[in-house]
Amino acid sequence: MALIDYQTALGRLIRSRPAEIDDAAQRQWQDLALSNRERESLESTLAGRGLHFTREVQRSWCKGRARNTAYLTLSVMPESQRQALLDAWVDGGGGIASFAAGEAERLLDFIALRLPPVSHAISLCRMEQAVHRANAALASGHATEAGVGGGVLCRAASASMVEFFAEPNLVLQAVQSNTPLPPLSDAVVPVFFSPKLPGMFRRAEPREAALWHRLALPADSAAVRAECADANLAATVETLLEQGILDTLA
Amino acid sequence: MRAALLDPPSHRGASSVPAPIGIGFPYMPAMPAEVYGQDLIDFVEITPEALCRERHEDGRVRFDLVPGQLARARETCAGLPMVVHGVQLSIGSAHGWNSAYLDMLEQLQHVWPFVWHSEHLSFQTIPGPHGEVLETGVPLPMPYTEEAASLIVKRCAAIARRFGVPFLLENPAHYLEAQGKMADTRERDESPLFDEVDFMNRITMGGACRQLLDLHNLHCNAVNHGFDAFKAIDRLALERVTEIHLAGGSWRDGFLMDAHDSVVPQPVWDLLAYVLPRAPNVAGVVFEVLDRYAPKVGVDAMLRELEHARAIWNACRHRRPTPVRAFA
Numbered sequence: 001m002a003l004i005d006y007q008t009a010l011g012r013l014i015r016s017r018p019a020e021i022d023d024a025a026q027r028q029w030q031d032l033a034l035s036n037r038e039r040e041s042l043e044s045t046l047a048g049r050g051l052h053f054t055r056e057v058q059r060s061w062c063k064g065r066a067r068n069t070a071y072l073t074l075s076v077m078p079e080s081q082r083q084a085l086l087d088a089w090v091d092g093g094g095g096i097a098s099f100a101a102g103e104a105e106r107l108l109d110f111i112a113l114r115l116p117p118v119s120h121a122i123s124l125c126r127m128e129q130a131v132h133r134a135n136a137a138l139a140s141g142h143a144t145e146a147g148v149g150g151g152v153l154c155r156a157a158s159a160s161m162v163e164f165f166a167e168p169n170l171v172l173q174a175v176q177s178n179t180p181l182p183p184l185s186d187a188v189v190p191v192f193f194s195p196k197l198p199g200m201f202r203r204a205e206p207r208e209a210a211l212w213h214r215l216a217l218p219a220d221s222a223a224v225r226a227e228c229a230d231a232n233l234a235a236t237v238e239t240l241l242e243q244g245i246l247d248t249l250a
Numbered sequence: 251m252r253a254a255l256l257d258p259p260s261h262r263g264a265s266s267v268p269a270p271i272g273i274g275f276p277y278m279p280a281m282p283a284e285v286y287g288q289d290l291i292d293f294v295e296i297t298p299e300a301l302c303r304e305r306h307e308d309g310r311v312r313f314d315l316v317p318g319q320l321a322r323a324r325e326t327c328a329g330l331p332m333v334v335h336g337v338q339l340s341i342g343s344a345h346g347w348n349s350a351y352l353d354m355l356e357q358l359q360h361v362w363p364f365v366w367h368s369e370h371l372s373f374q375t376i377p378g379p380h381g382e383v384l385e386t387g388v389p390l391p392m393p394y395t396e397e398a399a400s401l402i403v404k405r406c407a408a409i410a411r412r413f414g415v416p417f418l419l420e421n422p423a424h425y426l427e428a429q430g431k432m433a434d435t436r437e438r439d440e441s442p443l444f445d446e447v448d449f450m451n452r453i454t455m456g457g458a459c460r461q462l463l464d465l466h467n468l469h470c471n472a473v474n475h476g477f478d479a480f481k482a483i484d485r486l487a488l489e490r491v492t493e494i495h496l497a498g499g500s501w502r503d504g505f506l507m508d509a510h511d512s513v514v515p516q517p518v519w520d521l522l523a524y525v526l527p528r529a530p531n532v533a534g535v536v537f538e539v540l541d542r543y544a545p546k547v548g549v550d551a552m553l554r555e556l557e558h559a560r561a562i563w564n565a566c567r568h569r570r571p572t573p574v575r576a577f578a
Binding site: 002003004006007008010011012014015045048049050051053054056057058061062064068095096097098099101102135136139 | 299302303304305306314316337338342343344345373374375376377384385386387388390393395397398401424425426427474502503504505507542
């Protein structure tokens with residue numbers, strides 16, 4: 001057996017979903033140069049308990065990677081909800097990448113779509129996503145690049161604004177001490193995350209939060225200023241550009 | 251000795267036998283820093299990927315050492331000799347290994363030299379349908395074939411030339427029956443398959459790498475696949491063993507798992523006491539715990555395991571055969 005064909009066959013078996021494994025021999029190996037004896041050997045492996053256990057170990061590792069990536073978000077959920085989310089993520093092929101940060105963005109979007117829009121869990125989920133995003137920008141060096149310039153304002157790719165439905169410190173303290181979360185409040189507390197901010201975060205002022213919402217789509221800088229007719233807006237824009245929260249497009 | 255004289259200078263260091271260091275412990279950021287300042291630890295084992303971020307650039311993956319994490323690790327382990335235990339090389343992947351790991355390791359060696367480095371004798375990537383690299387999500391054992399052994403031997407030689415310090419490969423735990431058969435017998439069928447011991451010997455006797463003998467992995471394989479670990483040790487090329495790993499595991503679904511989630515079980519201590527007097531070139535023994543299980547095991551229990559390892563190490567030092575400086 002050529003080593004590469006053996007490894008491909010075994011690797012596909014381990015990666016396949018439960019529904020796919022039964023027809024693995026017929027479908028998954030048809031393009032590989034396997035002799036009859038080699039095929040029989042792999043089919044014997046397929047029938048063994050060890051293969052299924054190895055798949056269980058792999059599944060456990062995949063869940064572990066996801067759990068580490070969304071640690072805070074998952075920690076405030078009931079066990080049944082946490083397990084259901086992890087199962088769904090891993091069933092869809094998630095968690096296989098050794099460097100979980102590479103799929104953090106997708107995982108946290110996946111979880112966010114399944115959370116109530118007003119909840120502490122969604123705040124924590126978006127916060128973890130914001131931190132991963134800022135860290136990725138730091139690692140790639142993009143955080144230190146100046147904006148290209150020009151007249152179109154947009155949100156910086158490495159920045160985020162997370163809305164908390166209670167005082168953020170109280171939410172985080174409750175998570176850390178495993179005590180009940182504070183009640184949900186109508187007063188939203190917006191927090192900016194950017195790799196250029198000291199400590200990577202700070203509270204957003206109401207005017208800044210409004211501008212962030214306004215720039216859900218990139219907008220002409222002059223139009224934004226004209227809309228707001230606010231003498232301080234230019235200074236606000238400059239501050240947010242300096243702090244890597246906003247960016248400009250050419 | 252002849253091999254050492256003929257080797258280029260960079261390769262010579264890779265072929266040399268490291269002097270004994272003693273008892274090692276993995277670097278875990280969550281551990282109290284004081285642990286690494288105690289006399290119970292003679293050297294530290296670093297998994298460099300834990301100090302890295304992955305980056306995609308021009309369609310290639312790169313690993314960047316994160317300066318803050320690296321500085322913290324160096325500060326915590328200040329003064330201790332350091333060895334590397336990597337997890338991302340995938341040295342056995344026929345389609346190609348992880349060159350980003352080796353590039354990163356070179357950066358690490360430049361800023362924080364290591365006494366030796368090690369990896370796992372396994373593969374964890376396969377080629378995808380469009381030429382992309384697919385991860386398997388868990389390391390998988392190599393088939394015991396000459397083709398696989400030759401590939402590994404060649405790659406070990408390339409690593410030895412590049413890094414100039416000893417390179418070790420760890421015997422893995424696995425749960426696939428086909429790989430586990432016949433580990434303590436010399437019987438073979440007509441197939442060209444080696445068993446676990448023959449396969450490791452074929453690679454380490456190739457000359458460019460030495461063995462990291464993981465006794466808990468060996469114990470798990472012996473229990474799960476039904477062979478005698480002591481007889482397996484008797485057949486190993488023990489002069490090639492440079493480092494020993496100890497760990498604990500747990501049972502799940504009828505398999506003994508190499509989970510690194512508990513203290514060392516007695517059969518593994520027995521294996522250590524058996525192998526140390528027979529392996530002349532062991533330079534270090536490391537007790538492994540996964541960082542996420544460290545709180546469950548507890549600092550006091552971990553320190554007791556280090557004391558236990560040291561007691562066996564000291565007791566066996568005087569009974570070890572004369573170190574072998576060159577291999578036939």
